[in-house]
Amino acid sequence: MVKTAALLAVVFAxxxxxxxxxxxxxxxxxxxxxxRVVVLEGxxxxxxxxxxxxxxxxxxxxxxxxxxxxxAGGFYSFTNAAPDSGxxxxxxxxxxxxxxxxxxxxxxxxxxxxxxxxxAHRTLELGRIVRLGGAALPPRTTFTxxxxxxxxxxxxxxxxQAFTNERPILACQPAPDCALHYGIVRVNGPLxxxxxxxxxxxxxxxxxKSAYPSASTVTIFVHGFNNNFEGPVRxxxxxxxxxxxxxxxxxxxxxxxxxxxxxxDDETNNGWAAQHFRDFLVALxxxxxxxxxxxIIAHSMGNRVVVAALDYLARAKPAGLHGRVGQVVxxxxxxxxxxxxxxxxxxxxxxxxxxxxxxxxDKALQLSRELHGHCRAGLTGCDDTLALPPNVNAVDASYFRxxxxxxxxxxxxxxxxxxxxxxxxxxxxxxxxPPRAHLAPNGGPGRFRFVSGAPDxxxxxxxxxx
Numbered sequence: 190m191v192k193t194a195a196l197l198a199v200v201f202a203x204x205x206x207x208x209x210x211x212x213x214x215x216x217x218x219x220x221x222x223x224x225r226v227v228v229l230e231g232x233x234x235x236x237x238x239x240x241x242x243x244x245x246x247x248x249x250x251x252x253x254x255x256x257x258x259x260x261a262g263g264f265y266s267f268t269n270a271a272p273d274s275g276x277x278x279x280x281x282x283x284x285x286x287x288x289x290x291x292x293x294x295x296x297x298x299x300x301x302x303x304x305x306x307x308x309a310h311r312t313l314e315l316g317r318i319v320r321l322g323g324a325a326l327p328p329r330t331t332f333t334x335x336x337x338x339x340x341x342x343x344x345x346x347x348x349x350q351a352f353t354n355e356r357p358i359l360a361c362q363p364a365p366d367c368a369l370h371y372g373i374v375r376v377n378g379p380l381x382x383x384x385x386x387x388x389x390x391x392x393x394x395x396x397x398k399s400a401y402p403s404a405s406t407v408t409i410f411v412h413g414f415n416n417n418f419e420g421p422v423r424x425x426x427x428x429x430x431x432x433x434x435x436x437x438x439x440x441x442x443x444x445x446x447x448x449x450x451x452x453x454d455d456e457t458n459n460g461w462a463a464q465h466f467r468d469f470l471v472a473l474x475x476x477x478x479x480x481x482x483x484x485i486i487a488h489s490m491g492n493r494v495v496v497a498a499l500d501y502l503a504r505a506k507p508a509g510l511h512g513r514v515g516q517v518v519x520x521x522x523x524x525x526x527x528x529x530x531x532x533x534x535x536x537x538x539x540x541x542x543x544x545x546x547x548x549x550x551d552k553a554l555q556l557s558r559e560l561h562g563h564c565r566a567g568l569t570g571c572d573d574t575l576a577l578p579p580n581v582n583a584v585d586a587s588y589f590r591x592x593x594x595x596x597x598x599x600x601x602x603x604x605x606x607x608x609x610x611x612x613x614x615x616x617x618x619x620x621x622x623p624p625r626a627h628l629a630p631n632g633g634p635g636r637f638r639f640v641s642g643a644p645d646x647x648x649x650x651x652x653x654x655x
Contacts, residue, residue, distance in 0.1 A: 229266065229280070245259060247267065247303075267280050272305070285302075286300055287299060298311065326431050328426035332393070337352040338444070345386070348418075353444075401437045406515065408438055409439045409470075411487040414455045428600035431610070436613075441469070475508070482513060482514070486520060488520045492529075496529060500535050515541045519545045526564040530572055582637065
């Protein structure tokens with residue numbers, strides 16, 4: 190999810206006077222070149238490998254003050270204009286939080302002290318990371334819906350402080366969406382800005398139409414276990430938004446505890462959030478000014494709320510919703526396999542098409558199978574004998590091992606994202622459809638498997654079976 194980067198790219202997120210002063214100097218071709226003083230430099234690494242295009246950030250009070258991208262050798266640096274230049278420093282002396290993000294991996298490195306006239310050196314070790322094929326995906330303005338408890342940061346709160354990992358203690362009544370918060374996260378250059386709140390669903394839909402006036406489709410991404418609010422929003426703004434650039438990207442964030450050892454808590458909160466997601470989906474589609482179609486991408490445990498919602502739509506048949514749910518992608522679903530496949534016939538009547546991506550190398554789902562005592566829908570081999578409805582595809586993605594757990598491949602591979610793009614554009618494949626690139630038949634009708642990847646997916650290529 191990496192191609193050669195320029196030596197350095199620095200983005201000014203605050204200190205507007207300093208940025209304007211530097212831009213004024215650089216805009217004048219007759220002005221003498223301003224000397225630069227390095228205040229912080231180092232390398233970003235993953236084991237023995239340099240990490241190019243890692244986003245290194247200096248943070249103050251939860252806000253990114255300045256950031257830099259590492260070059261092809263993993264080198265990054267932050268500089269100020271020389272003291273005699275008359276240009277205020279972009280990085281004033283002081284203590285900053287130091288963070289680095291590379292595609293699916295984000296890590297804090299504590300604090301760093303910036304001093305005038307001296308250079309600090311920090312090597313940033315990301316550890317085992319998701320290595321994605323292809324260039325970084327530029328973010329797009331993204332809409333958010335969540336039933337998490339709001340954070341305490343002043344409005345509009347920074348993305349990382351907008352919502353906690355908690356859910357409300359008491360049930361709310363009587364409005365079906367009383368637990369929900371609606372928001373918009375706009376793109377500020379290459380960064381995502383704060384979370385702007387919408388008062389209600391009506392204002393939320395109006396904001397969608399204002400931001401994307403020609404869009405008739407919304408792409409909803411529902412995250413899985415062990416996530417905070419910020420990560421899935423960034424995933425939606427990048428990977429999920431890339432599969433249909435004409436659609437409105439929307440992140441639905443249920444209150445995951447964002448801790449590996451709180452899996453049972455996440456199961457509880459996911460079940461609690463299922464009705465909220467269902468009610469939101471129905472209310473959005475029943476609005477006269479709402480989108481014509483909603484596509485959905487769900488990952489891991491997030492598939493559970495989607496399965497519950499589609500099963501409800503199929504059985505309750507709310508007025509005006511027939512044909513309004515378009516393509517639904519179930520990526521590595523952490524759903525009981527029998528529960529999932531028993532729901533497929535009903536779900537197939539509630540959506541235009543369903544596509545399941547599974548893998549035999551998914552260690553996270555192998556552990557879930559041991560914990561629950563039954564197979565998971567995202568593990569290849571649990572469903573080989575089942576007949577599929579005409580608008581359902583099952584795709585074996587075992588070719589890809591893009592991360593240590595083999596669980597995040599849907600967003601970790603340019604080949605995978607291209608395949609999901611084809612799903613959103615063309616729908617599911619039928620026996621008479623030409624198979625998509627990199628796929629081959631895999632048993633009966635509607636079943637396929639990846640047999641190759643694009644050249645820029647080499648870091649994500651399949652490992653030999655053990």
